[in-house]
Amino acid sequence: MIEVKNLRVTFRLGERQVEAVRGVSFDVEEGECLALVGESGSGKSVTARSLVGLAGPAARVEADTFVVDGRDVRGFAAREWRRLRGRFAGLILQDALVSLDPLRTVGAEITEVLRTHGIGDRGDRPERVQRLLTDVHVPEPERRARQYPHQLSGGLRQRALIASAIAGGPRLLIADEPTTALDATVQAQILKLLAERRASGETLLLISHDLAVVSRLADRVLVMKDGRIVESGPTRTLLGSAGHAYTKELISAASGRRRMTRTAPGEVVAEAIALRKVYGDRAVVRDVGLTIRAGEIVGLVGESGSGKTTVAQLLFGLTEPTSGRVRFEGRDLSGVPERARRPIRRRLQLIAQDPLSAFDPRWTVRRIVGEALPRGADPQPVLERVGLSADVVDRYPRQLSGGQRQRVAVARAIAPRPSLIICDEPVSALDVSVQAQVLDLIAQIREDDGTAWLFISHDLGVIRDLADRVLVMHDGRVVEQGPVRAVFEHAGHECTRALLNAVPTLEGAA
Amino acid sequence: MIRAIARRAGSGLVVLWAAATAAYLALLAAPGDTVDSIIGDGADRPQIRAQIIAEWNLDRPAVVQYLDYLWRAAQGDLGRSYLLQRPVRDVIGDQLAPTLKLAVAAAVFGVVLALILAVVTRGRWARRASSTAELVLVSTPPFLIGIVLLSVFSFRFGMFPVSGDRGWAALVLPAVTLGLPIAGVLAQVLRDGLDRALDEPFAVTARARGLTERSVLLRHGLRHSLLPAVTLLGWLSGVLIGGSVIIEQVFGRPGLGQVTLQAVSSSDMPVVLAVVVLAAAFFVVINTAADLAYLLIDPRLRRS
Numbered sequence: 001m002i003e004v005k006n007l008r009v010t011f012r013l014g015e016r017q018v019e020a021v022r023g024v025s026f027d028v029e030e031g032e033c034l035a036l037v038g039e040s041g042s043g044k045s046v047t048a049r050s051l052v053g054l055a056g057p058a059a060r061v062e063a064d065t066f067v068v069d070g071r072d073v074r075g076f077a078a079r080e081w082r083r084l085r086g087r088f089a090g091l092i093l094q095d096a097l098v099s100l101d102p103l104r105t106v107g108a109e110i111t112e113v114l115r116t117h118g119i120g121d122r123g124d125r126p127e128r129v130q131r132l133l134t135d136v137h138v139p140e141p142e143r144r145a146r147q148y149p150h151q152l153s154g155g156l157r158q159r160a161l162i163a164s165a166i167a168g169g170p171r172l173l174i175a176d177e178p179t180t181a182l183d184a185t186v187q188a189q190i191l192k193l194l195a196e197r198r199a200s201g202e203t204l205l206l207i208s209h210d211l212a213v214v215s216r217l218a219d220r221v222l223v224m225k226d227g228r229i230v231e232s233g234p235t236r237t238l239l240g241s242a243g244h245a246y247t248k249e250l251i252s253a254a255s256g257r258r259r260m261t262r263t264a265p266g267e268v269v270a271e272a273i274a275l276r277k278v279y280g281d282r283a284v285v286r287d288v289g290l291t292i293r294a295g296e297i298v299g300l301v302g303e304s305g306s307g308k309t310t311v312a313q314l315l316f317g318l319t320e321p322t323s324g325r326v327r328f329e330g331r332d333l334s335g336v337p338e339r340a341r342r343p344i345r346r347r348l349q350l351i352a353q354d355p356l357s358a359f360d361p362r363w364t365v366r367r368i369v370g371e372a373l374p375r376g377a378d379p380q381p382v383l384e385r386v387g388l389s390a391d392v393v394d395r396y397p398r399q400l401s402g403g404q405r406q407r408v409a410v411a412r413a414i415a416p417r418p419s420l421i422i423c424d425e426p427v428s429a430l431d432v433s434v435q436a437q438v439l440d441l442i443a444q445i446r447e448d449d450g451t452a453w454l455f456i457s458h459d460l461g462v463i464r465d466l467a468d469r470v471l472v473m474h475d476g477r478v479v480e481q482g483p484v485r486a487v488f489e490h491a492g493h494e495c496t497r498a499l500l501n502a503v504p505t506l507e508g509a510a
Numbered sequence: 511m512i513r514a515i516a517r518r519a520g521s522g523l524v525v526l527w528a529a530a531t532a533a534y535l536a537l538l539a540a541p542g543d544t545v546d547s548i549i550g551d552g553a554d555r556p557q558i559r560a561q562i563i564a565e566w567n568l569d570r571p572a573v574v575q576y577l578d579y580l581w582r583a584a585q586g587d588l589g590r591s592y593l594l595q596r597p598v599r600d601v602i603g604d605q606l607a608p609t610l611k612l613a614v615a616a617a618v619f620g621v622v623l624a625l626i627l628a629v630v631t632r633g634r635w636a637r638r639a640s641s642t643a644e645l646v647l648v649s650t651p652p653f654l655i656g657i658v659l660l661s662v663f664s665f666r667f668g669m670f671p672v673s674g675d676r677g678w679a680a681l682v683l684p685a686v687t688l689g690l691p692i693a694g695v696l697a698q699v700l701r702d703g704l705d706r707a708l709d710e711p712f713a714v715t716a717r718a719r720g721l722t723e724r725s726v727l728l729r730h731g732l733r734h735s736l737l738p739a740v741t742l743l744g745w746l747s748g749v750l751i752g753g754s755v756i757i758e759q760v761f762g763r764p765g766l767g768q769v770t771l772q773a774v775s776s777s778d779m780p781v782v783l784a785v786v787v788l789a790a791a792f793f794v795v796i797n798t799a800a801d802l803a804y805l806l807i808d809p810r811l812r813r814s
Contacts, residue, residue: 054714085719095711103733103809
């Protein structure tokens with residue numbers, strides 16, 4: 001179906017030339033599922049987009065052989081590319097909230113494909129749209145077609161996006177990180193849907209940074225790094241006997257490993273008693289109680305909307321509970337004026353999911369970390385502790401990589417020697433290999449400082465690797481809690497089991 | 511949706527009330543006797559003084575004066591100009607039409623030109639040239655643009671009348687003069703919005719469906735670029751009000767600008783008060799329209 005030899009993609013950025021893809025060769029066979037795996041910046045997305053001529057206006061695409069659907073596409077005019085797009089190949093991007101036009105209804109977006117390729121006529125298109133939505137298992141298709149992307153849940157949105165990609169009846173589906181923005185449970189459903197599309201005869205090109213996600217689906221895997229394919233082969237063989245060091249790193253990141261702890265939990269640091277938070281007439285948090293001891297990592301998991309972030313805000317004293325109270329180091333944190341909380345603030349730190357928006361973009365790393373230190377103190381030792389070299393201190397957040405930024409966030413959090421650090425999805429935005437490094441760092445700091453951590457995540461894999469105890473939230477309630485091993489091995493609540501089943505695991509890994 | 515409209519209309523009424531009250535307080539705060547302020551440069555005779563006292567209830571308690579003033583204003587009775595010896599409503603009513611004509615023509619011309627500029631000049635050189643021209647237009651004072659247009663198209667080629675308000679031909683140059691700076695600013699904002707929208711993932715999705723670049727631009731990008739442009743509607747109403755005073759002077763057109771200028775220079779307080787309230791009303795209408803336009807363009811804002 002597709003034959004590519006020595007594909008090179010270069011971007012011109014001002015005076016600079018950036019080689020994103022440096023000589024990649026591969027074939028896509030009719031009916032197979034091929035996965036392209038690598039971390040961000042490895043050139044996998046650019047490679048995939050080049051297949052439909054969408055590498056971008058600043059890109060120069062060259063290849064020795066570049067055959068798509070039996071035709072040499074080198075020197076294709078825009079018009080010829082357009083005939084391929086949507087009709088031969090459908091493209092599914094990461095997050096449907098931004099990949100579907102937020103100002104148009106889902107129905108209008110799907111109809112657009114039909115109209116562009118002259119499929120059906122005006123009268124029967126609404127019916128076709130409904131059939132497409134039914135094909136991707138969207139309930140009440142008639143109503144959903146009239147809704148806007150923001151009115152749909154993440155899973156339904158992604159289904160709608162897939163419906164628009166298959167509307168032109170393409171033989172090839174290119175899915176670029178199709179599940180990265182989704183909860184584990186929804187992720188599993190979308191992967192199942194993609195498997196269904198493949199069973200119905202479509203060829204699948206899957207792009208992901210997560211080996212575990214693609215191992216469920218792919219027949220063959222290409223591992224990309226720095227614009228080159230470093231390893232390729234059938235999924236099973238590749239997972240069983242990876243040759244390249246980078247592939248091994250990806251596999252170990254995906255299969256997870258316990259970060260062991262020896263410190264016994266100390267005294268109670270923070271305590272929440274019968275917390276309840278009501279917004280309007282909706283109870284977001286209902287009767288949540290939890291204790292965190294020194295040197296303990298407590299995981300808080302649940303789907304989005306289960307109330308875990310609100311619990312973090314209550315513990316942090318950012319919002320007042322409707323009833324119940326929070327105690328921190330033996331003192332009341334709720335029901336007291338902010339002035340009384342301020343001395344405690346230094347002992348209680350927060351790490352946000354996206355440090356880029358949590359840092360002042362006009363501050364250097366020196367100033368960001370220095371703010372949390374006593375006046376005039378040197379930020380160097382703290383930065384060293386989180387594994388950052390001396391040359392980052394005068395950089396701005398934008399000039400750091402995602403992993404470096406999260407290290408700076410950790411440095412700032414540990415700088416005032418807190419007794420509790422609350423982190424809200426601290427690694428969700430990171431590539432798996434970087435994710436593993438940050439998790440190692442967190443485990444190390446707990447080991448050294450005896451800090452207590454409340455670790456919020458929708459990713460059970462991360463919790464399993466890191467936490468000592470876990471609390472599962474559903475619909476504002478803690479439905480299950482206990483030591484990680486016990487909860488994961490004998491999940492009592494159906495909600496926990498659903499979350500567990502949804503965790504992508506490496507299939508066939510040795 | 512209906513609740514949103516009602517809420518915006520309600521806050522508009524509050525702004526109108528505040529403007530009317532502020533104008534009234536300014537009248538009271540003016541140095542000297544209130545009666546003198548109202549007479550201005552008009553004839554000062556005992557009958558007229560008595561008439562003013564009766565009309566403005568100046569012999570009654572302050573609260574009654576104020577409430578009565580509000581009640582009259584709410585009914586559209588804007589008082590009487592003792593200088594012109596006519597009701598203010600008639601003075602303004604005569605001049606409202608030419609000014610509205612100018613404002614609407616200038617706004618339509620400016621918006622249409624901005625849309626064309628932003629959509630058509632997508633190439634590297636075209637956009638640079640257009641962007642430079644827009645900046646020149648924005649930074650040139652309107653009266654200068656007006657004088658240049660006059661000397662070229664009226665004096666040199668005689669294509670349009672030099673002054674007055676006879677027929678549509680007389681409207682062309684003033685509307686263009688007032689509309690050009692508007693087009694300059696709007697085109698910049700629209701182009702910026704288009705660039706941003708066409709860079710979004712949904713634009714990639716749209717291209718991946720096989721849409722032409724032009725369809726992506728018109729069906730997806732344009733609507734997104736309208737959002738920041740709508741924000742400028744408030745600014746636009748200010749330009750239209752302030753600009754028309756100058757433009758009417760340059761082109762010798764009748765209109766509210768002329769009336770305002772005369773009223774201020776001859777201290778005709780009742781007319782000045784009415785113009786203030788009218789300008790506030792105009793501002794409220796345009797801004798309410800802008801708020802509703804947001805709801806129309808962006809469904810994400812429509813949740814009750």
